[in-house]
Amino acid sequence: MTTIPYRLGKIKHRSLADEAYCYLKEQILSGHIRQGDVITEQTVADILHISRTPVKNALSRLESENFVTTLSGRGTLVNVLSIADMRDIYNVRIVLELLALDTAINHFSARDLEEIRRVFVDAYNDYKKDKSSLPAEDMYHLDNMFHNLFIEHTSNHYIRKLMPSISERIQLGQLQAYIMTDTFETSTLQHLEIIDALEAKDLPEAKRLLQAHLEWSYKVMFEAMIKSGKKKV
Template sequence: MAKFEYDDNENLVNSLRGKVFNQLRSQILTGIYKPGDSLIELRLSEELGVSRTPIREAIRQLELEGLVHAIPNKGAVVKGVTEQDVEDIFTIRMRIEGLASRWAAEKITEEEIKELKEALEFEEFYTIKNDVEQLMKFDSKFHDIIFRASKSNPLMHMLSTFHHYIQSARNNSFHIPGRPDKVFDEHKAIFEAIRKKDADTAEQLTVAHIRNARNSYNEKHHKS
């Protein structure tokens, strides 16, 4: 594959570095790369069709986020997300995602209410069809719209990152019998509270929703 010149084009460097980082992070978080796997710069360079520069920079960023551990003269080894990480993220989400719903109820626009309603309708459709792949897509969209409606960039960025980090746990929850129906019911109740500008109820329902997601994950994990 053709290589790119990086030193002469800072935008190209940043763009490639971001794409490589996002791809590698996604592959780690979804389990394609498992804890203990090595990330070899040369092999990744050949697989992704880029030079080793953005690979090296992406791996450095992954190390800063605690997803890999760089070993001198040996490269980077995947650490992944631990069970304690998942538990911590669920706990943090209960504290701040409720706040996102509260602010969304206070600040949401009519256009965003329409978007949220549409995402919920698609979620209902794919729940009935039991299409897990589409359900995950619209589950994420539902939450993303609420984050955006909160009108808080720091909160939106933080929660989007957390959702990435427990993507595997979230995906697995949709395979638990009966959980997709409960998720839809919980989302519907949250939507109604936000639509009615009932900030207290929106926050309480969201905290309960995250708690239920955590309990479902723990129950499934302990059984397996």
């Protein structure tokens, strides 16, 4: 199990179980603890300098969210998302984002759209000058920021509750895709086209472009997962 340094107490009101939960989830979603790795309570407790009890509580919480599975007497296994899992998750994501856009489109301010356009144009120009200036983690965060716009502005509060879990499930796959493929330019141009439609308040065109973009995004991730050696189930 590969880990990165972590310091307790970043947010003082969190319990030790919350700290352990946030640490483990961060490590899993960033890929530092890999899918298929086995986590032991004692190892995590030693890293965080806490007892095993809050670690056990954190792992139970992660298991309830389907990130890990307890192995009797052997530790806790980080669940592996198959291509079939990712396909199903993306199908749900597409439906929810399109539903979010139905109500969000009238809630975007001109300033919202102007600011996100500027962010993407600046990133695009930097990337064209020097691809190494934009690491995969930054590409992912830019992409996530764009798609969060629909969730933040929708009036459907059920979507706002459901989407964070969906986004977490695809985070690692998106990171891998950006690392393994040269698709940031295409993705950014698609984002800018969607922004054009949002500024024009053209809901049918915005939904068409968003769906096409998400289907393309899944295809890119699918190909990256194949290259990384995952087997279809």
